[in-house]
Amino acid sequence: MVKKNKFYVTTPIYYVNSAPHIGSAYTTIAADILARWNKLQGNDVFFLTGTDEHGQKIQQIAEEAGLKPKEFVDDIAKKFKETFKLLNISNDNFIRTTDEKHIKEVKKILQELYDKKLIYKGIYEAYYCVGCEQYKTKQELIDGKCPLHKREPQIIKEESYIFKLSSFQDKLLKLIKSDKYLISPQKRKNEVISFIEEGLKDISISRLKSKVNWGIELPFDKEHTCYVWIDAFWNYVTGLDTKKDFDKFWSPDIQLMANDILRVHATIWPALLLALNYELPKKLFVHGYFTINGEKMSKSLGNVISPLYLIDKYSVDTLRYYLMRKIVFGEDGDFSEEALKESHNNELANKWGNLVSRVAALAEKCSLEETTPLNSKILIKKTQALIENLELDKALNEIFSFIDQLNEYIQSKKPWETHDKKVLYQLVNGIKDASILLSPFMPETSEKIAKIFNFEISLKSLNESIKISKIKKVDILFKKV
Numbered sequence: 001m002v003k004k005n006k007f008y009v010t011t012p013i014y015y016v017n018s019a020p021h022i023g024s025a026y027t028t029i030a031a032d033i034l035a036r037w038n039k040l041q042g043n044d045v046f047f048l049t050g051t052d053e054h055g056q057k058i059q060q061i062a063e064e065a066g067l068k069p070k071e072f073v074d075d076i077a078k079k080f081k082e083t084f085k086l087l088n089i090s091n092d093n094f095i096r097t098t099d100e101k102h103i104k105e106v107k108k109i110l111q112e113l114y115d116k117k118l119i120y121k122g123i124y125e126a127y128y129c130v131g132c133e134q135y136k137t138k139q140e141l142i143d144g145k146c147p148l149h150k151r152e153p154q155i156i157k158e159e160s161y162i163f164k165l166s167s168f169q170d171k172l173l174k175l176i177k178s179d180k181y182l183i184s185p186q187k188r189k190n191e192v193i194s195f196i197e198e199g200l201k202d203i204s205i206s207r208l209k210s211k212v213n214w215g216i217e218l219p220f221d222k223e224h225t226c227y228v229w230i231d232a233f234w235n236y237v238t239g240l241d242t243k244k245d246f247d248k249f250w251s252p253d254i255q256l257m258a259n260d261i262l263r264v265h266a267t268i269w270p271a272l273l274l275a276l277n278y279e280l281p282k283k284l285f286v287h288g289y290f291t292i293n294g295e296k297m298s299k300s301l302g303n304v305i306s307p308l309y310l311i312d313k314y315s316v317d318t319l320r321y322y323l324m325r326k327i328v329f330g331e332d333g334d335f336s337e338e339a340l341k342e343s344h345n346n347e348l349a350n351k352w353g354n355l356v357s358r359v360a361a362l363a364e365k366c367s368l369e370e371t372t373p374l375n376s377k378i379l380i381k382k383t384q385a386l387i388e389n390l391e392l393d394k395a396l397n398e399i400f401s402f403i404d405q406l407n408e409y410i411q412s413k414k415p416w417e418t419h420d421k422k423v424l425y426q427l428v429n430g431i432k433d434a435s436i437l438l439s440p441f442m443p444e445t446s447e448k449i450a451k452i453f454n455f456e457i458s459l460k461s462l463n464e465s466i467k468i469s470k471i472k473k474v475d476i477l478f479k480k481v
């Protein structure tokens with residue numbers, strides 16, 4: 001019997017300052033593909049996503065909108081849930097940092113850190129960018145402004161509780177350098193190492209409640225609320241629903257994120273875990289940013305793209321496919337609707353959709369005759385290795401070059417003239433293998449194809465061949481736009 005492994009994957013929890021956009025969709029789709037792939041391999045999977053709902057920025061935005069913070073975050077969290085459903089995201093839990101259970105657990109660990117004397121009271125003075133909800137060092141500012149938000153940070157000087165982050169510096173460096181706390185890609189790991197080598201400073205983990213009230217109260221001082229990041233990190237623990245889930249799935253096998261939150265994830269997060277004697281996550285993977293038609297995505301440029309618009313106009317699988325194939329996972333990329341449309345029409349409708357319809361129409365009229373199937377063993381192995389290595393774009397390249405071969409094969413063998421039952425057998429089985437391998441990327445389409453040809457999406461059916469055709473009704477898989 002093959003040993004079942006556990007696989008715990010997380011996305012960052014999304015800050016609810018605005019509705020989900022294509023960037024949050026991207027990370028979540030990538031995590032979903034890894035979750036579905038591992039399920040296909042027979043592993044036990046826990047996939048966590050959710051929303052980060054406290055902090056000064058939310059307090060401000062809600063005030064501006066004339067709403068109570070809780071009303072405001074309820075509304076946005078609902079939008080995230082709805083969007084993820086439409087994106088066909090298979091998450092096992094959706095954590096919200098305003099969940100009762102989460103708040104209780106965060107208070108517990110704050111108390112524990114305080115009891116361990118890892119939190120002390122002092123006067124904290126720092127630059128703080130509300131946009132990032134992060135402290136900034138002077139060196140990070142460009143012309144005195146946050147490079148991301150182009151705004152001058154606040155100068156905070158107030159009574160605060162401070163976490164002894166500096167005392168974890170050497171331990172963290174060792175863990176990161178030795179890949180026991182693996183940060184990937186390599187260039188990101190190098191950046192983190194040089195940042196830590198400059199010296200980690202202790203950080204404030206609280207704000208005066210009179211200034212920031214939208215946060216979790218410190219259990220040992222009711223005048224203070226907890227710094228939003230400490231609260232947010234703990235979602236990865238509290239998001240595992242039960243003690244049983246925790247015992248089974250802790251720690252995360254992979255945590256996906258964009259570069260803007262890597263630094264905190266590479267320092268504060270593991271330091272908290274070390275302080276509280278938790279096993280560290282195995283791997284942090286940093287994916288790239290993307291521009292929209294060559295420009296930075298921003299509200300002021302008016303080029304923020306809603307995933308819902310794209311799902312509606314094309315299909316959910318088109319969006320999932322495009323983002324994973326055209327943007328090299330781990331590198332920056334560019335999004336353009338024109339290119340997505342081209343992918344939809346050429347690769348999905350013409351190549352994949354057409355092949356499936358043609359073969360189904362032929363197999364409906366004549367039966368299959370068993371023969372040596374087209375060799376997909378190498379494809380299966382390659383795809384497996386590439387996905388495990390997080391080269392998702394390359395895995396899709398492999399599968400689609402196999403689809404190209406199937407298209408060439410049907411063209412050269414002309415089964416519509418010859419009615420060659422052996423050729424049909426090979427084509428049907430080739431389609432089966434490609435759609436099983438594609439199922440984590442395009443679950444909806446693969447399920448439709450599985451229904452047409454009457455096979456199951458599983459590892460087992462990769463190794464079994466379809467011997468008789470029992471074709472069910474064929475709908476057009478991708479309507480051209």
Ligand SMILES: [Zn+2]
Nearest residue numbers: 129132146149
């Ligand atoms: Zn900023």
